[in-house]
Amino acid sequence: MKVYEFNGFPNPARVRIALAEKGMTGRVQFVTVDVPNGEHRSPAFLAKNPSGAVPVLELDDGTCIAECTAITEYIDHADGNPILTGKTAKDRAVIHMMQRRAEAGLLDAVGTYFHHATPGLGPKLETYQCAEWGDHQKQRALAGMRYLDGVLAKQPYLAGQNFSMADITAFAGLGFADFAKIDIPAECSNLKAWRARVAERPSVKG
Amino acid sequence: MKVYEFNGFPNPARVRIALAEKGMTGRVQFVTVDVPNGEHRSPAFLAKNPSGAVPVLELDDGTCIAECTAITEYIDHADGNPILTGKTAKDRAVIHMMQRRAEAGLLDAVGTYFHHATPGLGPKLETYQCAEWGDHQKQRALAGMRYLDGVLAKQPYLAGQNFSMADITAFAGLGFADFAKIDIPAECSNLKAWRARVAERPSVKG
Numbered sequence: 001m002k003v004y005e006f007n008g009f010p011n012p013a014r015v016r017i018a019l020a021e022k023g024m025t026g027r028v029q030f031v032t033v034d035v036p037n038g039e040h041r042s043p044a045f046l047a048k049n050p051s052g053a054v055p056v057l058e059l060d061d062g063t064c065i066a067e068c069t070a071i072t073e074y075i076d077h078a079d080g081n082p083i084l085t086g087k088t089a090k091d092r093a094v095i096h097m098m099q100r101r102a103e104a105g106l107l108d109a110v111g112t113y114f115h116h117a118t119p120g121l122g123p124k125l126e127t128y129q130c131a132e133w134g135d136h137q138k139q140r141a142l143a144g145m146r147y148l149d150g151v152l153a154k155q156p157y158l159a160g161q162n163f164s165m166a167d168i169t170a171f172a173g174l175g176f177a178d179f180a181k182i183d184i185p186a187e188c189s190n191l192k193a194w195r196a197r198v199a200e201r202p203s204v205k206g
Numbered sequence: 207m208k209v210y211e212f213n214g215f216p217n218p219a220r221v222r223i224a225l226a227e228k229g230m231t232g233r234v235q236f237v238t239v240d241v242p243n244g245e246h247r248s249p250a251f252l253a254k255n256p257s258g259a260v261p262v263l264e265l266d267d268g269t270c271i272a273e274c275t276a277i278t279e280y281i282d283h284a285d286g287n288p289i290l291t292g293k294t295a296k297d298r299a300v301i302h303m304m305q306r307r308a309e310a311g312l313l314d315a316v317g318t319y320f321h322h323a324t325p326g327l328g329p330k331l332e333t334y335q336c337a338e339w340g341d342h343q344k345q346r347a348l349a350g351m352r353y354l355d356g357v358l359a360k361q362p363y364l365a366g367q368n369f370s371m372a373d374i375t376a377f378a379g380l381g382f383a384d385f386a387k388i389d390i391p392a393e394c395s396n397l398k399a400w401r402a403r404v405a406e407r408p409s410v411k412g
Binding site for chain 1 (some may be wrong): 233257263265269271272276277279280281282283284295296298299300301303305306307313334338339342344355363391392
């Protein structure tokens, strides 16, 4: 298997953490896509992922899987423990729900702010920006942090008692927020404590 | 189980189709949330789904599942055939990838256009609009239709040989596009043929 990515970017980080949780990192060849120089918009890469986003998981039969949730589904069903996407119908549903909330309400909101209301990746790559929408998404990201903080007041992880795909998404979202200079609201002590705890996992610490 | 929804809206349609595909419709009590009069923003509904969106699946133990992908995961793992989210790791990954593309590139893009660049649900409910972003998302929806058309030139369904969650999302997205008066580009003959075929499924036809 190959993972096309740019190491350090928030979405590739999600896949690296999932692989490490499953003990599968050594089975993957990482291929750097030179995003800062626009390689993700080359015909060769667009053939792998028409949206031009990293990461992409390429299976040995040539099938290309984009979108982190989809890649995580593959990784989680390809091998043993821990289970990142749930076993029972209910566990799967709660994890996917919380994953989506962490994605839409934090990671993607931060990304939209970064790409639209800041210089983002620079004028060559940010060919369309809508600053008003970007600023609105910053507010959404802050609301997302407060929501996640409330969830973590009642349980250790976003989907309940166990670390899951939802935690990976939110953790990557906070990393992106740091990069985009969106601070976690001071009162979000549960979110900060959770983040410190997740940062100590071997899959994250490396 | 209860499903809180507004019949005829695009996201509730996704859950209704999934339930019908699995033969589970009769096991669900549908509860109308009066979205046109703002009931989805009442404290009682926000306690079920903090984002205020319909549909929400409430399990018999009181657990509330929001987000259509999560609800579909529940439905698909609660009972037998057909399988809507895939069996093997690869099938699951491809279906989730195509579902996400249909969602972000079509259904959600149409929704953002509708809520931001048209009167949407009216001035009482559309309390923040960003018309520029809405218009941009209309272009994204049209590009999404062209992309899906290309996929369907090579295979009968969005994730391959079998109908899946990805088809449900795209079908609901086209229904929303009709409502928002975004026409399928004339040249998208594969997409139109696929739509006619899906519309004939008993789960859709009713």
